Amino acid sequence: MEEVNVLVIGAGVVGLSIAKVLSEEFEDVVVVEKEKSFGRHTSSxxxxxxxxxxxxxKDSLKAKFCVEGNKLLYDFCEKHNVPYQNCGKLVVATSEEELDALYKLKEKGERNGVQNLKIIDKEECLQLEPQVKAIKALKVDATGIVDTHSLMHQLALQAEKNDAFIxxxxxxxxxxKVENGYQVSFADGEIFQANYVINSAGLFSDKIAEMAGLDISNLKIHWxxxxxxxxxxxxxxxxxxYPLPDPKGISLGIHLTINLNGEVRFGPNAYYVDELNYAMDETYLDDFYQAVNRYIEVKKEHLQLDDCGIRPKLQGPNDDYRDYYIQEESANGLPNFINLIGIESPGLTSCLAIAEYVKEIMKK
Ligand SMILES: Cc1cc2nc3c(=O)[nH]c(=O)nc-3n(C[C@H](O)[C@H](O)[C@H](O)COP(=O)(O)OP(=O)(O)OC[C@H]3O[C@@H](n4cnc5c(N)ncnc54)[C@H](O)[C@@H]3O)c2cc1C
Structure with a gap:
C-alpha cells in the first residue's frame, strides 16, 4: 500500500491549482486523476x-474567490507565459426595460470590490464595438480570456517542480476512514493511505464525498x-x-466570446441533463439565433455547432441560487478530508484563490 501525505482527487484546473499551491508548503502531494491526462472535463x-x-x-465564496482569483490568475499567466488577454467586456442592455438591471449589476460588482466599472452610452459602445447593438452597456475592464490548456499545463509543471506527483x-x-487518515481504493485494485484527502472531482465530487461516508442529501450535484x-x-x-444574466442565477446568458486568435463563438446555453454526454445536437439552434441577434446580427446559417461543457451545480432545476461548498469535514467525523463541491463558474477564474483557501484550512 502506497502512503502519501496529501491526496488530491481530480486533475482539473482546481485540483492542479491546489497541488501547485500545497506543494509549496506540504510534503508528498499526489494528484490522482481517472482520465489519461488533465482537464478532460469541465476545465477544458x-x-x-x-x-x-x-x-x-457579496460575502459569497464565489464573489470572494472570483475577485481574488482574477488577480492571482493574471499574475500567474504573466509569470509563467500562459497566453491570456485582458480584453475587457461589455454587458449590454438592449431595451429600456433592462437598464435597471444593468445599473444594479454595476452596484453589485462595486460591492464586491471590482474596480473600474463604468456605464457607457450607445455612442461610446458603438465606438468600442461598431457591430454591437446596445442602448447602454456596463464596461468591465478586469475581464479577460486565457488559454486553459496552457494554464493547466503550467499548473501541473509548477506542482511537479515542487515534487508533487500527478x-x-x-x-x-x-x-x-482509518485511524490515521484514509484508505483510498482505485479501479485497478491499488490502495493508497493518505493523511489528507482533497476532493476536487468536479462532476463527481458528490459521489466522492459519499464514498467517504458523508451525507450528501443536500450536496447532490446537478449536471x-x-x-x-x-x-x-x-x-x-x-x-x-454579454447580455444581462439570467435572474435565477442558472447562467450568465448566451454571450459572445473571442478566443486568443480573435475567433468568435456564442454560448453557453443551460439545461439540466442526467447523463455525461458531450454530444451536440441542433435542438437549441433557434434559441441561440434569437439570443445572439438581440445584441449582434448573425444569420442562422452562419452559426455552426462548436462544443459543450457540463456544469457541476448544487443548484437543481427548481432550487434557489447556491454557493460553493468548500469544507474540512471534522464536524462530520472526517478530519483532514476537504470537500470542494459545486465548483461551477467562476471556478476557472477562482482556481488559485480556492487553492490558497484550501491551504489556509489545512494550516489551521
Ligand atoms: C459551459 C461552461 C462554461 C464555463 N465558463 C467559465 C468561464 O468562462 N470562466 C470561469 O471562471 N469558469 C467557467 N466555467 C467553470 C469552470 O470551467 C469550472 O468551475 C472549473 O473548470 C472546475 O474545475 P474542476 O477542477 O473543479 O473540475 P473538472 O475540470 O471537472 O476536474 C475534475 C476532475 O476530477 C476527475 N475525477 C472525477 N471523478 C474521479 C474519480 N473517481 N477518481 C479520479 N478522478 C476523478 C475528473 O476526471 C476531472 O478531470 C464554465 C463551466 C462550464 C461547464
Missing amino acids: RNSEVIHSGIYYS IYDMEVTAIK CKGEYYKTTKIKNIKHLI
Whole structure:
C-alpha cells in the first residue's frame, strides 16, 4: 500500500491549482486523476473567461474567490507565459426595460470590490464595438480570456517542480476512514493511505464525498449542460459581449466570446441533463439565433455547432441560487478530508484563490 501525505482527487484546473499551491508548503502531494491526462472535463469545456466578480452576492465564496482569483490568475499567466488577454467586456442592455438591471449589476460588482466599472452610452459602445447593438452597456475592464490548456499545463509543471506527483488512469472507487487518515481504493485494485484527502472531482465530487461516508442529501450535484456555436462571419470584435444574466442565477446568458486568435463563438446555453454526454445536437439552434441577434446580427446559417461543457451545480432545476461548498469535514467525523463541491463558474477564474483557501484550512 502506497502512503502519501496529501491526496488530491481530480486533475482539473482546481485540483492542479491546489497541488501547485500545497506543494509549496506540504510534503508528498499526489494528484490522482481517472482520465489519461488533465482537464478532460469541465476545465477544458468552458468559455475560458477570466471573470471580474460582478455577478455574485457579496460575502459569497464565489464573489470572494472570483475577485481574488482574477488577480492571482493574471499574475500567474504573466509569470509563467500562459497566453491570456485582458480584453475587457461589455454587458449590454438592449431595451429600456433592462437598464435597471444593468445599473444594479454595476452596484453589485462595486460591492464586491471590482474596480473600474463604468456605464457607457450607445455612442461610446458603438465606438468600442461598431457591430454591437446596445442602448447602454456596463464596461468591465478586469475581464479577460486565457488559454486553459496552457494554464493547466503550467499548473501541473509548477506542482511537479515542487515534487508533487500527478498520476493518471487512477479512478477512485472507495474511501475508508482509518485511524490515521484514509484508505483510498482505485479501479485497478491499488490502495493508497493518505493523511489528507482533497476532493476536487468536479462532476463527481458528490459521489466522492459519499464514498467517504458523508451525507450528501443536500450536496447532490446537478449536471447542467452548456453548448456553444461559432461563426466565422463576425470579425474584429475586441471585447467579450454579454447580455444581462439570467435572474435565477442558472447562467450568465448566451454571450459572445473571442478566443486568443480573435475567433468568435456564442454560448453557453443551460439545461439540466442526467447523463455525461458531450454530444451536440441542433435542438437549441433557434434559441441561440434569437439570443445572439438581440445584441449582434448573425444569420442562422452562419452559426455552426462548436462544443459543450457540463456544469457541476448544487443548484437543481427548481432550487434557489447556491454557493460553493468548500469544507474540512471534522464536524462530520472526517478530519483532514476537504470537500470542494459545486465548483461551477467562476471556478476557472477562482482556481488559485480556492487553492490558497484550501491551504489556509489545512494550516489551521
Ligand atoms: C459551459 C461552461 C462554461 C464555463 N465558463 C467559465 C468561464 O468562462 N470562466 C470561469 O471562471 N469558469 C467557467 N466555467 C467553470 C469552470 O470551467 C469550472 O468551475 C472549473 O473548470 C472546475 O474545475 P474542476 O477542477 O473543479 O473540475 P473538472 O475540470 O471537472 O476536474 C475534475 C476532475 O476530477 C476527475 N475525477 C472525477 N471523478 C474521479 C474519480 N473517481 N477518481 C479520479 N478522478 C476523478 C475528473 O476526471 C476531472 O478531470 C464554465 C463551466 C462550464 C461547464
